[in-house]
Amino acid sequence: MNLNMIQIILVVFVAFLAGMEGILDEFHFHQPVIACTLIGLVTGQLLPCVILGGSLQMIALGWSNIGAAVAPDAALASIASAIILVLGGQGRAGVSSAIAIAIPLAVAGLLLTIITRTLATGIVHFMDGAAKEGSFRKIEFWQIVAICLQGLRIAIPAALILALGAGPVKSLLSSMPSWLTGGLSIGGGMVVAVGYAMVINMMASREVWPFFVLGFVFAAVSEITLIGLGAIGVSIALIYLTLSKRGGNSNGDGGSSNTGDPVGDLIDKY
């Protein structure tokens, strides 16, 4: 479908917000479930975009910026794939191919992130200069410039896709054979595991593996909702913390240490 001028401006604005948040990580406008929904809202294709956002959110659950490491870029992935979904005009049927498109975009976004973060290094040198002058205004100015750069990181690619227009996007999507889209949606079901694996690798220790087993078994009981599982998890954590103190043999090594990770060791051996 074709978008009118106001819709195009709003889409670029949403893309800008998502780009900013991609670095700030505060309001989470860049999280797929929000970003795709906003694109759907401004283009009037809410339902397919909400579904796309939900599916991408599942994949991106474990993606997070830890320390200096940059996660695959959820912002570009969700904004661009949502725009493509809208332009393609296939509605819900287009969701699985949009997901497949989102993944390479997440990689492209990673490169853009690295470029902007490198540019920001130059900006803080301007800030050093401003600090010498004791000028608050200039520091604020450069901080805002840096944030806007991050916004443009997503807004420019979004504008490019919009400029490309519905025609090419549509023909690209319809040229995908069904064995490919079918296979991609199966792949999409599995890639969720990568995010989880990243997080588990960070958290796992000998002490917490039994809780992993409990979670897995409880989840197999399909009557328990996600909220129910959360309640069980919180209770178990509280019980464990209380009991481990009462036992009196609390060794002071804390949960953060990654020593003694039996499954991890097992995995390492292969």
Added chain:
Amino acid sequence: MVDQIKLSKKDRISVWWRSTFLQGSWNYERMQNGGWAFTLIPALKKLYKTKEERSEALTRHLEFFNTHPYVASPIIGVTLALEEEKANGAPIDDVTIQGVKVGMMGPLAGVGDPVFWYTVKPIVGALAASLAISGSIIGPILYFVVWNAIRMSFMWYTQELGYKAGSKITEDLSGGILQDITKGASILGMFILAALIERWVSVDFSPVKVSSIKQSAGAYIDWSKLPSGAAGIKEALIQQGSGLSLTEYKVTTLQDNLNQLIPGLAALLITFLCMWLLKKNVSPIVIILGLFVFGVVMHVLGVM
């Protein structure tokens, strides 16, 4: 006697709002330093009036800084308290302030990551995503409201806590509370992650038929003997309800067999494979693309 300069609640709210933009100028050289200075500006503006003092203050706050963006708040609080004392003439030098910042950012990042990125975000995200996948607008709204309510209140209260406790908070940090929070978050996180893997990693071997057995008469609904019209539908539903099979052949797929053994086993194995590959320093992007290729190949072969 010189008047004591105090930071008002308005100043602290202004700092709190600006701390939202902490990571805006994140860079490879000194990471969050620009955002840190930007955050403190309302306070520094009030505390220091001369150009020299302002220049010194800004320079000392453009030093390297990096932590989890939310747990920066208690550090900001403590820094506000220190800067306030310094402006009022207390002998606090740059090294002390930098020392407090660096001393707190490490341990606090160690709490922020497991609590927010590994526990709260996957739980809220999965809940919202599962609603959104079924087409419900409640999903995204829920995520936005819950996430920001948790984040904003956490940042405000811990900043206030840091401001009021001042440098004393560093002693509290070495106590047990922080360790308990980290451990509790890891336990909850592992529990929820396992549940999410069981529920949401879908590996389906349904196209593979293990066996197809012709069932004995009476074990399935004999469609030719049903009355016509609505009565027939009713009869069929009653028969199905009493345990009769819908078809003459009982088809068992590989997926059925796996589900009887351990539901979600394949998902678990895929996750372990990913963990192993990640530990071998294979890039997550490569693994993701690999899984897509694997999915297409298996689909074409008719296995999945």
